[in-house]
Amino acid sequence: MNGRGGRTIKVDTLARVEGEGALYIKMAGDRVADVKLKIYEPPRMFEAFLRGRHFSEAPDITARICGICPIAYQMSAVHAIERALDVKIDPAVRLLRRLFYCGEWIESHALHIYMLHAPDFLGFADVIEMAKDHGALVEKALRLKKIGNRLVQLLGGREIHPISAAVGGFYKTPSKAQLDELVSDLQWALEASLETVRWTSTLQFPNFEQDYEFVALRHPDEYPFNEGRLVSNHGLDIDASEYEDRFLELHVKHSNALHSILRGKGSYLVGPLARFNLNFDRLPEVARKAATDAGLKPPVKNLFKSIVVRAVELVFACNEALRIIAAYEPPGAPRVPVPNRAATGQAITEAPRGILYHRYSLDENGLIRTAKIVPPTSQNQKRIEDDLREYAAQLAAWPLEEATWKCEQAVRCYDPCISCATHFLKVVIERD
Amino acid sequence: MSSKKKASVRPRIGVFKFASCDGCQLSLLDAEDELLGVVGAVEIAYFPEASRNMLKGPYDIGLVEGSITTHHDAERIQEVRRKCKKLITIGACATAGGIQALRNWKDVDEFVRVVYATPQFISTLKLSTPIAEHVPVDFELRGCPINKYQLIELITATLAGRKPNIPSYSVCMECKRKANVCIAVARQIACLGPVTQAGCGALCPSYDRGCYGCFGPMETPNTAALTSQFRIMGQSDHQIARAFRSFNAWAWQFRKASEECERP
Numbered sequence: 001m002n003g004r005g006g007r008t009i010k011v012d013t014l015a016r017v018e019g020e021g022a023l024y025i026k027m028a029g030d031r032v033a034d035v036k037l038k039i040y041e042p043p044r045m046f047e048a049f050l051r052g053r054h055f056s057e058a059p060d061i062t063a064r065i066c067g068i069c070p071i072a073y074q075m076s077a078v079h080a081i082e083r084a085l086d087v088k089i090d091p092a093v094r095l096l097r098r099l100f101y102c103g104e105w106i107e108s109h110a111l112h113i114y115m116l117h118a119p120d121f122l123g124f125a126d127v128i129e130m131a132k133d134h135g136a137l138v139e140k141a142l143r144l145k146k147i148g149n150r151l152v153q154l155l156g157g158r159e160i161h162p163i164s165a166a167v168g169g170f171y172k173t174p175s176k177a178q179l180d181e182l183v184s185d186l187q188w189a190l191e192a193s194l195e196t197v198r199w200t201s202t203l204q205f206p207n208f209e210q211d212y213e214f215v216a217l218r219h220p221d222e223y224p225f226n227e228g229r230l231v232s233n234h235g236l237d238i239d240a241s242e243y244e245d246r247f248l249e250l251h252v253k254h255s256n257a258l259h260s261i262l263r264g265k266g267s268y269l270v271g272p273l274a275r276f277n278l279n280f281d282r283l284p285e286v287a288r289k290a291a292t293d294a295g296l297k298p299p300v301k302n303l304f305k306s307i308v309v310r311a312v313e314l315v316f317a318c319n320e321a322l323r324i325i326a327a328y329e330p331p332g333a334p335r336v337p338v339p340n341r342a343a344t345g346q347a348i349t350e351a352p353r354g355i356l357y358h359r360y361s362l363d364e365n366g367l368i369r370t371a372k373i374v375p376p377t378s379q380n381q382k383r384i385e386d387d388l389r390e391y392a393a394q395l396a397a398w399p400l401e402e403a404t405w406k407c408e409q410a411v412r413c414y415d416p417c418i419s420c421a422t423h424f425l426k427v428v429i430e431r432d
Numbered sequence: 433m434s435s436k437k438k439a440s441v442r443p444r445i446g447v448f449k450f451a452s453c454d455g456c457q458l459s460l461l462d463a464e465d466e467l468l469g470v471v472g473a474v475e476i477a478y479f480p481e482a483s484r485n486m487l488k489g490p491y492d493i494g495l496v497e498g499s500i501t502t503h504h505d506a507e508r509i510q511e512v513r514r515k516c517k518k519l520i521t522i523g524a525c526a527t528a529g530g531i532q533a534l535r536n537w538k539d540v541d542e543f544v545r546v547v548y549a550t551p552q553f554i555s556t557l558k559l560s561t562p563i564a565e566h567v568p569v570d571f572e573l574r575g576c577p578i579n580k581y582q583l584i585e586l587i588t589a590t591l592a593g594r595k596p597n598i599p600s601y602s603v604c605m606e607c608k609r610k611a612n613v614c615i616a617v618a619r620q621i622a623c624l625g626p627v628t629q630a631g632c633g634a635l636c637p638s639y640d641r642g643c644y645g646c647f648g649p650m651e652t653p654n655t656a657a658l659t660s661q662f663r664i665m666g667q668s669d670h671q672i673a674r675a676f677r678s679f680n681a682w683a684w685q686f687r688k689a690s691e692e693c694e695r696p
Binding site: 042043044045046047049053054060061064065068111115125127128129131138139142145146149157158159160161163166171172334 | 450453454456457458459464465467468471476479482484485501505531532534535542543544546547548556576577632635636638640641644646671674678679
């Protein structure tokens with residue numbers, strides 16, 4: 001089949017994404033008639049059953065939204081509740097939380113770059129097939145990922161759904177000696193990340209640039225994890241408490257999905273590309289240089305180059321982890337006491353895939369009255385569809401099978417986490 | 433193509449997802465030191481989270497993550513069962529209904545209204561139920577999330593046709609073995625360790641907090657005795673009910689314990 005006449009690009013099960021989704025693109029000649037990114041992951045309704053639970057349970061419960069980025073959920077939860085209750089945490093705890101996030105970024109980015117995304121560029125169905133021809137590359141990926149996981153494990157007890165994060169701090173904090181044991185591995189990981197930047201920059205990228213509104217946190221002097229104002233390249237500059245005034249979850253009829261949009265504007269992009277473009281000057285010298293040498297200069301507007309940007313963020317995360325460990329002095333106490341009080345608080349943190357918004361209203365006993373959670377993938381979802389509208393038109397003359405694979409790849413550039421997005425999306429399977 | 437045919441003499445594994453967070457199947461990819469060994473010994477025939485190759489069944493082992501929460505999934509699990517010689521459920525969602533089983537005590541329509549703007553379009557079952565309530569299950573691997581070493585042991589044992597070495601005693605045994613001072617006795621911290629199955633390595637007590645039961649009930653849990661002990665420690669019935677009602681809330685022993693706390 002060629003680009004003549006109507007055709008449908010269909011991927012019934014999107015592979016190498018976290019969770020279950022499907023993609024439908026309807027073409028009318030060279031024109032794209034309709035794009036649907038369908039999420040058929042069943043709803044789990046976290047916001048409903050959080051009601052009546054104590055705030056101290058929020059980090060453990062919300063972690064279960066996503067097995068890939070549980071730390072992001074724990075960090076947005078503890079920061080939102082601490083903001084509600086006006087809790088001042090120990091500066092050492094603040095740094096440990098950044099370190100915790102470094103671990104998640106390292107394992108998540110290594111997983112995505114090498115095991116989920118690289119097979120697209122090298123022409124394999126999966127990392128297992130890829131390992132046969134690129135054994136050394138896969139071994140490097142696994143070691144990198146393992147180092148991220150070790151960091152998470154040390155601070156949190158285990159890689160998936162760690163158990164140590166608490167409102168007010170941690171249940172237990174590591175000794176200096178325990179952290180020092182990670183230094184040689186992290187030094188290796190930093191070198192491996194620099195190699196990853198160089199390697200990813202040699203891949204072939206489709207020429208696909210869009211005029212995105214990039215949205216990310218921005219901190220006065222750090223590359224963002226847990227703090228900062230929410231900014232964009234089109235003038236947005238707000239506190240987390242203003243998030244719901246500026247962003248709207250829109251019910252789109254064709255897919256019955258809640259899409260997050262900027263009020264009065266439309267889709268926007270969160271994640272590595274947005275962070276990098278808005279915070280290039282906050283990256284450490286080693287990451288900036290790696291990016292520049294790889295030919296990246298903000299603003300990077302080619303979605304497909306996300307893989308290189310993710311590699312630059314790997315460099316940052318390894319470097320940041322080493323910096324924090326070198327300066328580490330254990331906090332006086334693992335956590336500060338947090339009294340029950342009626343209050344409302346919001347927080348935004350930077351999950352590997354982009355900003356994650358939490359809001360909690362608590363009653364006088366510290367029980368959750370209402371909760372709202374907006375994960376990165378539901379924020380990117382409309383942008384993914386907008387991209388596919390443009391991209392599928394470019395591929396109109398391509399054979400259907402190749403065009404389908406290319407569109408699938410475009411979706412994977414977002415590293416979408418459908419398990420996360422689902423709890424907020426309407427899910428319908430359309431059958432002809 | 434010929435290499436694929438040759439490869440198919442290896443036992444074939446399929447990984448299937450229902451309502452869940454993806455964490456348990458990620459455990460397979462998180463087994464960084466074992467992964468290449470595992471994929472050398474078996475053929476990963478169906479694992480959409482990791483591969484575009486989605487090969488048709490039958491499968492020698494089906495790993496099932498997630499609980500049943502929709503009509504469609506209730507039908508799909510029957511189809512998955514038919515295609516798998518051995519069906520193994522992995523994690524608290526698949527073995528006990530997961531955290532989403534908290535809906536089972538509530539009006540699910542109200543839950544839907546809380547989360548979704550247009551509730552009439554949501555099709556969901558009133559209950560979140562474990563896989564074994566729908567089809568016969570050959571082994572249930574516990575944990576929220578599962579322990580990746582237990583998963584490797586389970587796959588190895590299943591392929592060898594032997595019983596997996598996965599103990600059903602309590603977290604207390606692991607705590608003793610680690611020489612942890614008992615946080616419940618020494619520090620009066622409410623801990624579900626005595627009624628919870630081992631498998632995590634007594635993580636929470638090792639991090640100075642009480643076990644919250646993510647591996648579900650141990651073989652013969654005395655939840656009534658633990659409830660009395662919690663009351664002596666000053667816990668309210670509401671707190672105790674909440675403690676039993678988390679990631680394994682619908683496991684019958686925990687369910688009974690939480691419901692007993694709610695009786696007037």
